[in-house]
Amino acid sequence: MDEREARAWLGLITVLQLLPNALNAQLLRDSGVTHFEFSVLSTLYTAPEPVTGMTELARRTDSxxxxxxxxxxxxEQRGFVERTPRxxxxxxxxxxxxxxxxxxxIHAIPKHIELVxxxxxxxxxxxxxxxxxGITGAIEPRLTADAARRGADPTPGRSSTAG
Known part of the structure; x- marks a missing residue:
C-alpha cells in the first residue's frame, strides 16, 4: 500500500472499530438493549411475515x-420476543x-437516529x-460475493445500518 491507500484503509478501520461501540453504548444507556439486540428487534419488525424462523433470522442478522x-x-425473558416450535x-x-x-x-429509534x-x-x-x-455501494457487492464464496449469507439484513 502506498501512503494514501494506507491512510484511507486505517481511517476506515478506525471508524469500523469506534462506531459500533458508540452505537452500543448509546442503546444500552438510553434503551437498555445492545446494538445486536436492537438489530434483532429491527429485523423482526421489518420482516415480511409476523413470524421468522431462527435460521432465517440468523441469516438476516449475520449471526x-x-x-x-x-x-x-x-x-424472550424480557418479553420482547416469543419463540415457538414450528x-x-x-x-x-x-x-x-x-x-x-x-x-x-419504537422507543429506541429516535435517540439512536439522533446519535447516527x-x-x-x-x-x-x-x-x-x-x-x-458511492463508496459503500462499491464495497458492498465485493463483501456480498465474498460472503457467498464462504457460504455465509450474501444479503444480511440492514436494520442495524438503518440507524
Whole structure:
C-alpha cells in the first residue's frame, strides 16, 4: 500500500472499530438493549411475515445460531420476543416480535437516529454523503460475493445500518 491507500484503509478501520461501540453504548444507556439486540428487534419488525424462523433470522442478522439463540433467550425473558416450535417441523423454532418488543424498538429509534446523525450524517457535507453512498455501494457487492464464496449469507439484513 502506498501512503494514501494506507491512510484511507486505517481511517476506515478506525471508524469500523469506534462506531459500533458508540452505537452500543448509546442503546444500552438510553434503551437498555445492545446494538445486536436492537438489530434483532429491527429485523423482526421489518420482516415480511409476523413470524421468522431462527435460521432465517440468523441469516438476516449475520449471526450464528448459538449467538442468536442466546440473545433471543434474553429478549424472550424480557418479553420482547416469543419463540415457538414450528408447527410443521418441531425441530425448528420460530420467533415473533411481541407488542412489548415493538414498543421497546419504537422507543429506541429516535435517540439512536439522533446519535447516527451527530456522529456520521451531520459530519458530512452533501457531497461527502453522496461520496459515502458511492463508496459503500462499491464495497458492498465485493463483501456480498465474498460472503457467498464462504457460504455465509450474501444479503444480511440492514436494520442495524438503518440507524
Amino acid at each position: 450464528t445460531l448459538p449467538r442468536l439463540s442466546h440473545v433471543c433467550s434474553r429478549l 408447527p410443521t417441523d418441531r425441530r425448528a423454532t420460530d420467533v415473533r416480535l411481541t407488542t412489548q418488543g415493538r414498543q421497546k424498538l 446523525r451527530s456522529l456520521v450524517i451531520d459530519a458530512l457535507s452533501p457531497e461527502q454523503l453522496d461520496a459515502l453512498i
